[in-house]
Amino acid sequence: MAVGSLGLVILALILYAVAALSHGAYLYAEEWSRPSSFLLRLAFLAHTAALVLSIWRNPSHVPFLSMEDAALFFTWVVALNYTLLDLLHPVKIAGVFLIPVLVVFLLGTAAAPRATMDVPALSGTRLVFHILFAYASYGLFALSFISGVMYLLQEKQLRDKAFFVFFYRLPPLDVLDRFGLRFIEAGYPLLTIGLVAGVFWAQAAWTSWLFEWKVIWSVFTWVVYGLYLLARLALRWNGRRAAYLSIAGFIAVMANFYVINLFASRLHGF
Numbered sequence: 001m002a003v004g005s006l007g008l009v010i011l012a013l014i015l016y017a018v019a020a021l022s023h024g025a026y027l028y029a030e031e032w033s034r035p036s037s038f039l040l041r042l043a044f045l046a047h048t049a050a051l052v053l054s055i056w057r058n059p060s061h062v063p064f065l066s067m068e069d070a071a072l073f074f075t076w077v078v079a080l081n082y083t084l085l086d087l088l089h090p091v092k093i094a095g096v097f098l099i100p101v102l103v104v105f106l107l108g109t110a111a112a113p114r115a116t117m118d119v120p121a122l123s124g125t126r127l128v129f130h131i132l133f134a135y136a137s138y139g140l141f142a143l144s145f146i147s148g149v150m151y152l153l154q155e156k157q158l159r160d161k162a163f164f165v166f167f168y169r170l171p172p173l174d175v176l177d178r179f180g181l182r183f184i185e186a187g188y189p190l191l192t193i194g195l196v197a198g199v200f201w202a203q204a205a206w207t208s209w210l211f212e213w214k215v216i217w218s219v220f221t222w223v224v225y226g227l228y229l230l231a232r233l234a235l236r237w238n239g240r241r242a243a244y245l246s247i248a249g250f251i252a253v254m255a256n257f258y259v260i261n262l263f264a265s266r267l268h269g270f
Contacts, residue, residue, distance in 0.1 A: 005057070008050035009072065009106060015043030016079075016103050023095040027165045037086055040095065044083050047106075051076050073131075074257065075105045077139035085143060091179075093169040097146050127197075134194030134218075138253055140187030141225070145250035147180040148243035155240060177238050180246050188225050195222055217260045221252040 019039035026032040051072055082098050085091065154170045157163050170176070195218060228245040231237035237245075 005050050005053045008046050008053060012043050012046035012050060013103060013106050015039060015046055016099055016106065019043050019095070020099040020103060023092060023099060026092050027096065027169055033090075033092055036092060036095065037090070040083060040086060040099070044079050047076050047079055070257075071105060074135055074138060075102055077135045078102060078105075078142045081139035081143055091171060093150065093166065093171075094143070094146050096166075097149055098142070101142075129197040130194050132194075133190045133197060137187040137191035137194060138257075140183045140190070141246075141250050141253055144180045144183035144187070144246045147176050147183065148246035151176040151180065151243040152240065152247075173239070177242065180242060181232055181238075184225055184228055184246065184249070188229060191222055191225065195219070213260050214256070217252070217256045221249065221256055224249045224252050 019036060019042075022032050022036035022039050026036050054069060054072060078098070079102055082095065085094070150170055151173060153166055154173055154176065157167045158173070171179075198215075198218070224245070228242065228249060231245060232242055
């Protein structure tokens with residue numbers, strides 16, 4: 001990573017860490033609500049500047065072709081989704097869970113492999129659509145994952161009648177359940193478009209790709225979220241079972257992004 005981009009990533013990391021602490025302070029004191037939002041937006045601006053600088057330094061290529069660039073973009077998409085949520089429907093408690101995850105992911109950005117693939121099709125529109133739509137869905141799935149975690153935490157407190165500080169900041173169970181569904185309803189069509197665009201791109205880029213591990217796991221992830229929607233809309237699943245399915249789906253996303261890319265994929269580097 002170039003020095004300028006690395007400096008901005010480090011700045012974003014520091015600001016996200018401070019924003020995480022301020023979100024934690026909000027659990028105990030309402031007056032931390034506005035400072036925590038302000039720090040989150042500062043961190044997101046630094047993160048955005050790092051991404052823009054990375055693209056500006058190499059404008060002739062899609063800026064997602066290494067694990068390093070892909071991790072920077074993926075964390076930016078997740079941060080964008082949460083920042084928009086914080087603006088439109090503030091749920092500060094979500095930041096207590098999500099922002100530390102962003103810090104961990106960004107720490108992994110600097111250590112991610114830099115190798116890229118030199119394939120002419122990588123500069124095409126099909127690849128751009130493939131990645132943009134897939135990552136947009138990942139950002140929404142991350143919010144659904146957090147909604148599921150918060151649901152299970154809130155439900156456990158109610159079931160055990162043991163109320164901790166989280167209880168007084170978490171939204172009601174029906175709101176968390178609805179959030180989880182809405183995020184996946186929005187993300188699933190985006191993932192579908194991303195996969196379809198990926199098929200057209202793969203046909204141009206490679207002669208043999210159907211049994212590539214990245215493809216297999218991407219389809220598996222699509223099936224998991226499809227089963228979630230089927231269970232919710234056809235079988236009337238909700239609550240705890242839906243939360244577990246949402247969490248399982250995002251674990252599949254993370255396994256695809258990190259484990260499959262690093263250890264199993266022959267063709268993908270992002």
